[in-house]
Amino acid sequence: MGKIKLDVGTNFDPALLDFIEKTDTRGQIVSMFGKLKTDIVGGGRASVALNEVSLDEVARYNARCRSMGIDFNYLLNTLTLQNRDIIPEDHRRLVEFIGTLSDMGIRWLTVCSPYLLQLVKRQFPHIKVTIGIYAFVGSLSKAKSWVEMGADELTLTENCTRNFDLLEAMLQTYRDRNVKIRIIANNGCLHDCPYALNHAGAVSASSLMGSRSQKNYFDFSLVNCYARKVTHPANMIASDWIRPEDQHYYEALCKRTGNDRLVLKLVERTKSTAFLCRVVKAYIEEKYEGNLLDIMNWIGNDSANSQKQFDVAGYVQSLRAGKIDMDTLIRYSAFFALPDIYIDNQKLDGFLEHFIRDYQCDRKSCRLESAPAGKPTKCDCTYCREWAKKAVSIDNTKQKAYQKWIENARILKDKFNTSEIFNPVKTEER
Numbered sequence: 001m002g003k004i005k006l007d008v009g010t011n012f013d014p015a016l017l018d019f020i021e022k023t024d025t026r027g028q029i030v031s032m033f034g035k036l037k038t039d040i041v042g043g044g045r046a047s048v049a050l051n052e053v054s055l056d057e058v059a060r061y062n063a064r065c066r067s068m069g070i071d072f073n074y075l076l077n078t079l080t081l082q083n084r085d086i087i088p089e090d091h092r093r094l095v096e097f098i099g100t101l102s103d104m105g106i107r108w109l110t111v112c113s114p115y116l117l118q119l120v121k122r123q124f125p126h127i128k129v130t131i132g133i134y135a136f137v138g139s140l141s142k143a144k145s146w147v148e149m150g151a152d153e154l155t156l157t158e159n160c161t162r163n164f165d166l167l168e169a170m171l172q173t174y175r176d177r178n179v180k181i182r183i184i185a186n187n188g189c190l191h192d193c194p195y196a197l198n199h200a201g202a203v204s205a206s207s208l209m210g211s212r213s214q215k216n217y218f219d220f221s222l223v224n225c226y227a228r229k230v231t232h233p234a235n236m237i238a239s240d241w242i243r244p245e246d247q248h249y250y251e252a253l254c255k256r257t258g259n260d261r262l263v264l265k266l267v268e269r270t271k272s273t274a275f276l277c278r279v280v281k282a283y284i285e286e287k288y289e290g291n292l293l294d295i296m297n298w299i300g301n302d303s304a305n306s307q308k309q310f311d312v313a314g315y316v317q318s319l320r321a322g323k324i325d326m327d328t329l330i331r332y333s334a335f336f337a338l339p340d341i342y343i344d345n346q347k348l349d350g351f352l353e354h355f356i357r358d359y360q361c362d363r364k365s366c367r368l369e370s371a372p373a374g375k376p377t378k379c380d381c382t383y384c385r386e387w388a389k390k391a392v393s394i395d396n397t398k399q400k401a402y403q404k405w406i407e408n409a410r411i412l413k414d415k416f417n418t419s420e421i422f423n424p425v426k427t428e429e430r
Contacts, residue, residue, distance in 0.1 A: 001255040003028050004247050004262060006283055007073075007182060009269035010034040011276065012053045012061050019277045021068060023284055032065055033110065034058075034269050035075040040090070040097050041116075042078035042208035044134060044200070046217050049270040050207075059104040066105065073108035074101055076116060077132035078204040079197075085115055098124060114149055121150035128152040133184065134200045140169060153180040155265065158189055159362070161240040162355040164253060171257040182263040183250075185242040186279060188296040190228060190235055191366060191384075195221035220416050223335060226299065227409040230402075233341060234368035234388035241296060243345060244282040246352045272302040292343040292391075300338035328421050331412050339402040340395055347391040354383060 006029045010016055020029055035043050036058065037050045062072040076098075084090035101109070102124050109127055111117050112134040120127055130153040131137060131146050138157040146154060160166055161183050170181050189196065199221035206217040229235045242250070242264065254260045266279050279295045282288040288295055355361070364381040368388075376382070394402055415421040 001251065001260050002026070004251050004254065004264055005030045005260075006280075007031045007033060007263050007265045008276065008280060009265075009267045009271075010061070011051055011269055011271065011273060012057055013273040014061075014064065016273050016276050016280075017061075017064055017068065019273075020070075020280060023277075023281060026284075027069065028284060029070055029280070030263065031071040031073050031108065033073040033075055033265075034061075038207055038209050040084065040093050040209050041076040041081060042204050043075045044077045044079075044132065044203060044207075045270055046203045046206040046219070048206070048217055055100070055104070062105050071108050072106065073110055073130055074106045075110045075132070077110045077112050077134060078207065079112055079134040079200040080204050081113065081116075082205065082208065084208075085113065085119075095119070095123065098127075102127060110155075114146075117146070117149050117151060130180075130182070131155055133157065134204070136197075140166075140173060143170060143173070147174070147177065147179055151179065153182055153263070155182045155184070158184055158187065158240040159192055161185075161242060162352065162361065163359045164249075164356050165359060167250075167262070168253055168257055171253065171259040171262060174261070175257060175259040178261075180261040180263055182265050183242070184240075185264040185266055185283065186296050187267050188229075188236065188239050188241060188293075188298060190225055191238040191240055191361070193225065195225055199225075218332065218416075218421060222299070223409065223412055223416065226335070226338070227406070227413060230339065230341065230409070231406050232369050233343075233392040233394075234385040236293075236341075236343060237348075237351075237388045237391065238366055238368055238384040241292075243292065243348060243352075244286050244288050244295070245345075245349070247283065247286055249352060249356060268297040271297075275302050288345050290345060292345040292348070293341065298338070299336055324421065328412075328415055331408055331415070334405075334408050335412055337405075339405045340398055342393045342395075344391050344393070348387070351387055 003026055008020070008029055008031075010032045012034060036055070037052050038047045058074070065072040081094075085094060098109070098120065107127055108130060109120060110130040110132045111120065112132045117129055117131070120129055129151055131151045133155045135146065135155070136157050137143050137146060137154050138160055143154055154170075156170070167181070167183070174181065193199075199219075202217070202219070202221060229239075247264070250262060250264070254262050264283065266283060268275070282295050293300070360381070363379070365379050366384065367376060367380045367382050368385050412421075
């Protein structure tokens, strides 16, 4: 068994491929993934966060990847097609689009729809299919259903990442089936996130061609997610990431099961080339000395889209039309300027071993608040909170800015909950 294989998100910058060609001397990167800013199917990221690329650019990128021995996986990974798959004229356009991708030489697609999977396998049998994160595959029984429908690769839900018993069972089950198992290494979502399904639906809708939320998408789930993580940083430790230094635990799992078809997915395709190169370098070298957030999907990091997380022009248009007010626009913009939080990656050595020995996250309740209310019970767990005390720090000289961000996030959440964000109050009505 060699080094674990990697799957890397792309922003379609050829410089990223140049970097991989020089850096990945062991051939760990076996695939890359990405998609157009918008298409008839949609995907797992809001259009406003993505670069504008053409189909010709995608075709050239695919060809370059294949010349390097790397598969390119085009994403059709929307949670919902909003019934476009069963509306006759839209269905025809959808099949035509997949045909165009096939003619371009695309040989891998990612889907989250059972219908799309079976359609591709019936009409385009030469194309292999990955099941995306929004299919929420988190058990052997659900995995079995997707494999029986024809899946070639399964992306497991993030709750599986530290569940070594389940990962071992997956690898043993599919050892002789030529099915790859993929887990995400650096996404940074909340553990067992209550917003995950809603967020998946929202970003999917905002990436569909013709969607009304393409240019001014207010991300309720993101606001609430980051408010939790910044207010109580233990949430960031509980998040189901895999450090570059901890890849050897997963390689040992592959060796023990005799199955090396475990792939680490590295995000984030909305980020800059500098960010993606930093991530690739860290995971190939199996170390990162510094702030763990520098290689995580963290909105404070540099983004590929020059407007970062939202299209300013789209929001200004809504402002002029009276659909939002200036205070909301200012607060939403300020939300993306996260306070400086430092997670010392070197202080997390040994953190993962607890989960390898005795994974109980599916039977425990996380107590992640700085000062949790009430008396703990036998079902409560403070493991990640204790590690956060060791590894997470906020510069004392920047406490004022930190508290200001938290207060702004609180007000912004309230604007959602009172509907004010969608129904601005005129000055004379205040």
